[in-house]
Amino acid sequence: MAGILDRGSLPLFVFKGIAVRLHWSFVLLPVYVLYSGLSQGMDWAMIGLRLGMVAIAFACVVLHEYGHALTARRFGVGTRDITLLPIGGVASLERMPEEPRHEFWITVAGPAVNLAIALLAIIAMAALGLMSFFTALLLGGASLFTNALLFLAGLNIWLFLFNLIPAFPMDGGRILRSLLAMRMPRERATRIAAGLGRGVAILGIGYGLYAGEPFLALIGVFIFMAAGAEARNVVQREHLRGITVGQVMRTRFWSMGLNSTVHEAVNELLSGGDTSLVVIGMDGLPVGVLHRNDLFGAVEAGRKDMRLIDLPPKPAPLVGPEADAHESTQQMVVRGLPLLPVVHEHRLVGVLEAANLSEFVKVKQAEAASRR
Ligand SMILES: [Zn+2]
Structure with missing residues (x-):
């Protein structure tokens, strides 16, 4: 994976000493938005608005990844870069600490950023008068600003919940593993977390096929394989301890x-x-x-x-x-x-x-x- 990410990606900017890069496949996302907009007969203003929403969503993803990267730095772990893919972001940490407490905090920090953004947006909406906001929304005529706040809150609550799905490589899988590893050997904790992750993935694949959502089924396959790879990696680590x-x-x-x-x-x-x-x-x-x-x-x-x-x-x-x-x-x-x-x-x-x-x-x- 790291090899694929290293090649075909475009550096966007460097913040706090970490480069944020755009993977070539990211181009598919605006192209898809443009294509689906035009084929649905949308006007350019509407398509522009949708592209703006995608940009905001990925700004939140970048902040999420910085949550992981900057917390990792506090534990002495550097981050090579943050790469944006059409399905989300990846912070390439030099290594994941084996100390469960460190892994827990580094992983929790990402979704916590999304929760914080959602709370800020909700507080701002409350400050603007929640009631008048909802009446405006129901009767039409809500301002672009309040609509943007509602979008920001909904988006970040979704990002928060989605990342907490207890399956590798989702943050939820790592959080579960680190919590278990505080009570049992890391290998066993990983086996349990990976097993649960595979179960969730199979449910996702089944639902995706049943509901005619091939994209969801594909994500399920990806999670299934990632869970297996994580488990194998840790098992290997345990068996190679002290081996030259x-x-x-x-x-x-x-x-x-x-x-x-x-x-x-x-x-x-x-x-x-x-x-x-x-x-x-x-x-x-x-x-x-x-x-x-x-x-x-x-x-x-x-x-x-x-x-x-x-x-x-x-x-x-x-x-x-x-x-x-x-x-x-x-x-x-x-x-x-x-x-x-x-x-x-x-x-x-x-x-x-x-x-x-x-x-x-x-x-x-x-x-x-x-x-x-
Ligand atoms: Zn994350």
């Missing part, structure tokens, strides 16, 4: 010199089982990694005689066998690398790969089950 890279690395791996050609690499790809290779420099140390797709790209371009160093390989940090397995995996995921070269005494001794880690975790789980 040396214990989980693969010692049979694929490496080639930087002067080898794409042609030679493709031949080895066909005779071996690996999908990624480590490119070795003149000094015997890895200079980077290549995925088979990089090789296919060169073959497609008719460049089979190209040297591997000219592709070029993706630079990868070198880890030692004594490094922490989970932390090294996070580094690999954040950088979008298929594997990490493991170097000991100036020599490539193995590779760390996500598939290997999940095998390791499966073995650990099987061992734990046999003891029960």
